[in-house]
Amino acid sequence: MSLLELSSVTAAYEGLLALKGISLHANEGEITALLGANGAGKSTTLNVICGLVTAQSGRVCFAGEDITNIRADQVVGKGLTQVPEGRLLFGELTVQDNLLLGAYSRMSRRSRQQIQQDLEEVCELFPVLAEAAHRRADTLSGGQQQMLAIGRAMMSAPRMLLLDEPSVGLAPKAANEVFAKIKALCQRGTSILLVEQNVAAALKIADRGYVLEVGQIVLEGTAEELLANRDVQRAYLGKDYEEV
Amino acid sequence: MSLTDQLVQYLVTGVSIGVVYGVVGLGLTIIYNATGIINFAQGEFVMLGGMGAVALVNVGLPLPVAVAVAVAVVTGVGLAVERLAIRPLPATSIMTLIIATIGVSLVLKGGAKLLWGREAVILPPFSGTQPVRIGTAGIDPQRLWVMAVAVLSVIGVQSFFRYTLTGKAMQACAINRAAAQLVGININRMVSLSFALSAVVAALAGVVLTPVTMMRYSQGTTFTLTGFLAAVVGGLGNSLGAVVGGIMLGLLESLAGGFIDPLTGGMVSSGYNKAIALAVALLILWLRPQGLLGRQKKEAL
Ligand SMILES: Nc1ncnc2c1ncn2[C@@H]1O[C@H](COP(=O)(O)OP(=O)(O)O)[C@@H](O)[C@H]1O
Numbered sequence: 001m002s003l004l005e006l007s008s009v010t011a012a013y014e015g016l017l018a019l020k021g022i023s024l025h026a027n028e029g030e031i032t033a034l035l036g037a038n039g040a041g042k043s044t045t046l047n048v049i050c051g052l053v054t055a056q057s058g059r060v061c062f063a064g065e066d067i068t069n070i071r072a073d074q075v076v077g078k079g080l081t082q083v084p085e086g087r088l089l090f091g092e093l094t095v096q097d098n099l100l101l102g103a104y105s106r107m108s109r110r111s112r113q114q115i116q117q118d119l120e121e122v123c124e125l126f127p128v129l130a131e132a133a134h135r136r137a138d139t140l141s142g143g144q145q146q147m148l149a150i151g152r153a154m155m156s157a158p159r160m161l162l163l164d165e166p167s168v169g170l171a172p173k174a175a176n177e178v179f180a181k182i183k184a185l186c187q188r189g190t191s192i193l194l195v196e197q198n199v200a201a202a203l204k205i206a207d208r209g210y211v212l213e214v215g216q217i218v219l220e221g222t223a224e225e226l227l228a229n230r231d232v233q234r235a236y237l238g239k240d241y242e243e244v
Numbered sequence: 245m246s247l248t249d250q251l252v253q254y255l256v257t258g259v260s261i262g263v264v265y266g267v268v269g270l271g272l273t274i275i276y277n278a279t280g281i282i283n284f285a286q287g288e289f290v291m292l293g294g295m296g297a298v299a300l301v302n303v304g305l306p307l308p309v310a311v312a313v314a315v316a317v318v319t320g321v322g323l324a325v326e327r328l329a330i331r332p333l334p335a336t337s338i339m340t341l342i343i344a345t346i347g348v349s350l351v352l353k354g355g356a357k358l359l360w361g362r363e364a365v366i367l368p369p370f371s372g373t374q375p376v377r378i379g380t381a382g383i384d385p386q387r388l389w390v391m392a393v394a395v396l397s398v399i400g401v402q403s404f405f406r407y408t409l410t411g412k413a414m415q416a417c418a419i420n421r422a423a424a425q426l427v428g429i430n431i432n433r434m435v436s437l438s439f440a441l442s443a444v445v446a447a448l449a450g451v452v453l454t455p456v457t458m459m460r461y462s463q464g465t466t467f468t469l470t471g472f473l474a475a476v477v478g479g480l481g482n483s484l485g486a487v488v489g490g491i492m493l494g495l496l497e498s499l500a501g502g503f504i505d506p507l508t509g510g511m512v513s514s515g516y517n518k519a520i521a522l523a524v525a526l527l528i529l530w531l532r533p534q535g536l537l538g539r540q541k542k543e544a545l
């Protein structure tokens with residue numbers, strides 16, 4: 001069942017069209033990959049979904065509700081949380097404070113005790129966060145910071161997580177760990193929309209995917225289909241088809 | 245009066261005026277951190293607190309009630325300023341917003357003049373005029389009030405930021421607006437709250453200071469500028485730094501006023517005390533551009 005659905009979404013920066021009519025959907029319980037080169041419009045797509053960038057036309061629907069252009073701080077309450085590009089942690093605050101702020105949207109509705117329970121759950125998922133609870137977020141390593149960014153987003157108990165290039169800047173080992181966690185989160189019931197430039201790794205854990213080029217979807221399919229696609233192999237997997 | 249007594253007097257005077265500068269700097273810091281704006285109407289909040297309390301006492305309210313009402317009204321003014329002058333403007337142009345606060349300060353100053361005239365007004369001291377003895381020196385008890393209220397304001401604000409989730413959410417806004425929104429923080433509400441909070445501390449300072457120095461419609465500008473200097477010397481964005489900077493400026497001003505004339509054998513008049521405080525402040529900034537407690541900004545990647 002499709003949980004998130006974009007229909008003909010356009011968006012522009014100072015008159016320059018960055019999204020030229022994007023239509024895509026992400027199914028409940030799945031990992032959907034959104035792939036493409038630098039500047040293709042992947043982050044813009046996520047930011048339109050989250051309300052940080054205004055859609056000029058088109059519709060964003062989540063769980064059957066039209067959420068086009070609602071305020072970013074209200075989107076979280078709908079069960080849709082983004083782990084932004086560059087992580088954007090609250091570096092001067094402690095790891096624990098970052099996590100607690102992750103639950104900010106639910107503070108009025110849930111008791112302290114429940115939040116504490118969620119905190120323990122996230123720490124179980126990411127043991128390194130428990131160890132570093134009282135350290136400043138900006139003292140963590142890159143891999144740990146990405147775990148914190150994901151943990152912070154999980155504190156909002158989202159139905160769907162939007163991840164913007166979680167592996168960027170990480171050593172291969174740390175990147176693999178991040179991809180494994182993403183897979184685990186999906187298996188625990190959080191649907192995922194994953195933006196990546198590491199196409200091979202993303203398609204390894206994804207169910208379906210889209211390829212974005214200069215603001216337009218140019219390819220769509222299951223992960224297997226995309227991995228087998230000549231254009232994908234040539235452009236993103238570094239394989240020269242003729243040699244294969 | 246012995247030299248020690250004199251020294252104690254000047255120290256008390258310096259610290260009690262310095263904490264007021266510090267609290268103005270603190271208020272500026274709160275808004276600056278939440279929005280990036282320097283609020284040039286901050287000193288007017290101090291002035292309105294003092295003059296408002298006087299007006300309320302004059303219409304017959306008991307002093308404690310007048311104080312409470314004045315602080316509440318100035319808080320309302322702070323909220324209104326944010327709502328009417330700041331929020332309608334695009335948040336992207338900090339310079340426009342700062343100019344808007346200058347406009348607000350002129351409006352508030354003009355309003356106070358229309359309402360209460362040009363004369364300086366005074367509030368009765370909170371606990372009499374009987375000097376409090378420290379050793380052989382006698383201290384004006386109202387100055388102790390000023391210091392106590394300032395200390396409580398600082399502790400209150402620090403605790404708010406350190407121990408409450410709302411305080412942390414406000415810091416989160418300061419660190420990264422987009423990230424704050426992505427966890428569900430309503431930026432407008434935080435900005436509103438920052439104006440309210442800084443109006444409260446400013447108004448409180450104005451109210452306790454008025455029995456010592458009197459208050460006039462035009463005094464806000466001095467508070468703003470000295471408070472800004474305090475915040476910059478302390479390290480812009482650092483709330484404790486603002487207070488430290490304020491106390492330092494107050495002390496310099498008071499000690500220079502007391503001793504520069506005799507020390508230089510009359511060569512430099514005590515009237516230059518503010519200029520001397522300013523010169524020292526500039527010297528500090530020249531040696532340490534990030535301010536006393538400021539951290540050097542890390543190079544963005
Ligand atoms: N804040 C911005 N202001 C102006 N142009 C932007 C902004 N953000 C992105 N763009 C432009 O929009 C296009 C899509 O960018 P983006 O969505 O960040 O791509 P991706 O995430 O796929 O690398 C690019 O051409 C980029 O230069």
Ligand SMILES: [Mg+2]
Nearest residue numbers: 042043044085
């Ligand atoms: Mg991007």
